[in-house]
Amino acid sequence: MEVFNDLQLNDGRMVGYLNLPESLKVVAEFDLEEHDHPEPSDFAELISTATSWATGLNAATFEILKKQIAKELTDAAYGGAGYQVSESDYADLETSLLVERLCFFPDNIVLIIFEAKKEYPDMDIYCQLDNSYQIEDISVEERN
Numbered sequence: 001m002e003v004f005n006d007l008q009l010n011d012g013r014m015v016g017y018l019n020l021p022e023s024l025k026v027v028a029e030f031d032l033e034e035h036d037h038p039e040p041s042d043f044a045e046l047i048s049t050a051t052s053w054a055t056g057l058n059a060a061t062f063e064i065l066k067k068q069i070a071k072e073l074t075d076a077a078y079g080g081a082g083y084q085v086s087e088s089d090y091a092d093l094e095t096s097l098l099v100e101r102l103c104f105f106p107d108n109i110v111l112i113i114f115e116a117k118k119e120y121p122d123m124d125i126y127c128q129l130d131n132s133y134q135i136e137d138i139s140v141e142e143r144n
Helices: 040-054 059-078 087-096
Strands: 004-010 013-020 024-030 098-105 109-115 123-129 135-142
Touching: 004 040, 013 040, 024 040, 040 098, 059 087, 059 109, 059 123, 059 135
Parallel strands: 024 098
Antiparallel strands: 004 013, 013 024, 098 109, 109 123, 123 135
């Protein structure tokens, strides 16, 4: 079974779908950043690296990531506010986190973009991961 499906060149990026655990299908984008008019063959190395990375993903990895993201964002939202964060605060955000797309860039940069419509309407949650699926950075940005 192919890891990435329906790959097509679109506006200078290769875009298709990644089949995730539990039959979840999400958008996968490959961006070479520095190429003005890339050809499909220019993406071969990036897709190969991304395939190796993506084949290590599993449901447990996503659950761990969602738990870590929920904790970090909830703590940041309530930090210094005098509010005692509860386990249900973490769980509510964790439950609402949905993978929107994955973006692969040169130099092993991977972003997983989540949405949490209830807690962060009109916002995207960007999570940069390293090669071992550890979070390097999290940011919340207004959706374009």
